Amino acid sequence: MLMKTNPDTNNLPNGTEVNIQIKKTHRIEFLFLLLALYIGSVLYSYIWEDLLADGVGYHPTSLTETPMYFLIFICTPLAYYLFQYLLLLFLSGWDTKAVRFASLWSDSGVYSSRPLPLKRHRLFLLLPGILIGLLPFVHGFCMEYKGVYLFGIGCLILAINDVRMFWKLRPFDSEDLFQMGKKVYQGTVIRRNYTK
Numbered sequence: 001m002l003m004k005t006n007p008d009t010n011n012l013p014n015g016t017e018v019n020i021q022i023k024k025t026h027r028i029e030f031l032f033l034l035l036a037l038y039i040g041s042v043l044y045s046y047i048w049e050d051l052l053a054d055g056v057g058y059h060p061t062s063l064t065e066t067p068m069y070f071l072i073f074i075c076t077p078l079a080y081y082l083f084q085y086l087l088l089l090f091l092s093g094w095d096t097k098a099v100r101f102a103s104l105w106s107d108s109g110v111y112s113s114r115p116l117p118l119k120r121h122r123l124f125l126l127l128p129g130i131l132i133g134l135l136p137f138v139h140g141f142c143m144e145y146k147g148v149y150l151f152g153i154g155c156l157i158l159a160i161n162d163v164r165m166f167w168k169l170r171p172f173d174s175e176d177l178f179q180m181g182k183k184v185y186q187g188t189v190i191r192r193n194y195t196k
Contacts, residue, residue, distance in 0.1 A: 015179070016172075019186035020164050029157050036153045048144050072147055076154030077108075083128050085110045091120045102184050109161075109184035118189065119174035125166040129159025161185055 085099060088110050092098045098114040116124070137152025139145070165185050169178070177190040 015188040015190040017186070017188050018165075018168050019181075019183070020161065020168060022161070022185060029160050032160065033153075033157055036157070040149070040153060044141065044146070044149065047141075069150070072150045073154055076151055077158060079132065079151075080128060080155050080158045081109060083132050084124070087127055088112055088124055091116060091124055102182055111180040111182070111184060113180075115177040115179040115190060117174070118169060118172055118176045118178050121178040121180075122166060122169065122174070125162040125169075129156060129162055133159050 081101070085101070088099050089096065092112050092114065095114070098112050099110060100113055101110050102108060133152055133155030135152070136148045137156060140147070140149030140152055161184075169189070172189050173191075175192055177192060178187050179190060180187040
C-alpha cells in the first residue's frame with residue numbers, strides 16, 4: 001500500500017517525521033483572533049444586547065469591556081497547558097518523568113519523552129480544544145456569560161496547532177507509535193510490525 005505524505009514530512013529509517021510550520025500558524029491564530037472577536041462580538045451583541053444598525057461600531061468592542069478581560073486572556077493559556085499536562089500525564093500512565101514542558105520563543109506546550117500510541121496522541125490533540133474550548137464557547141454564548149465565552153474563544157485559538165497536527169497524522173494507523181520531539185509540534189511516527 002502506497003501512502004502519500006505531506007511535503008514537509010521526511011522519511012527516516014525508523015519512522016516518518018511529522019511537523020507543522022509554526023510561523024504560518026501564528027498568522028492564522030492572529031487572523032482568527034481578530035475575526036472571532038469582531039464577528040463573535042457582533043453576533044453576541046445581536047443575540048443578547050439588541051444590536052441596532054447605528055451601534056455596529058460600538059458592539060465589536062463590547063466584549064473587551066468585560067470585567068477582568070485581560071485576566072481571562074492571561075489565564076486561558078495557563079488553563080489550556082495545565083489541562084494538556086494532566087491529560088498527557090493520564091494518557092502516559094501517570095508517569096511524571098515522561099511528561100515535560102517545552103517553552104520556546106515561537107511556541108510552548110507539553111510533550112512526552114516516551115512514545116505514545118497514535119490513538120492516545122490523537123486524544124491528546126483533540127480533547128483540550130473540545131472540552132475547554134468549544135464547550136465553554138457554546139455555553140458562554142448560549143447562557144450570556146461573556147467571561148466564559150471569551151475563555152472558549154481563547155482556547156479555540158490555542159487549539160489551532162493541535163488540530164493542524166491531528167490533520168497531518170491522519171494517514172497513519174492508530175496502532176503506530178508517536179515520539180514527540182522537544183519542539184512542541186514535531187515528532188516521529190514509528191510504525192509497528194503487526195498483522196491485521
